[in-house]
Amino acid sequence: MNKIIGIALFVAGGFLLADGFNRQESIVGTASEVGTSVANAIDGGGRQPRHIMMMVGGSLLLIAGAAMTFRRNAV
Secondary structure (H helix, E strand, O other): OHHHHHHHHHHHHHHHHHHHHHHHOOHHHHHHHHHHHHHHHHHOOOOOOHHHHHHHHHHHHHHHHHHHHHOOOOO
8 A cells, every 4th residue: 555655656746846847947937936036035035936846845755755665664
């Protein structure tokens, strides 16, 4: 059961990571980066564009999925 969940997390992480990279290179991603930079300059906040969060989340899911899938069970 853990291997199935691990594979599902791995696939979801790959999808999020790929989608984040695609969004980064698109016009929407560029506009998001510009808007975030302007907003952070105005109020000094620490915002991140959505594609950065997608890439971070995808990477974490990939790592968690790989750990669950390839982990050996202690006997």
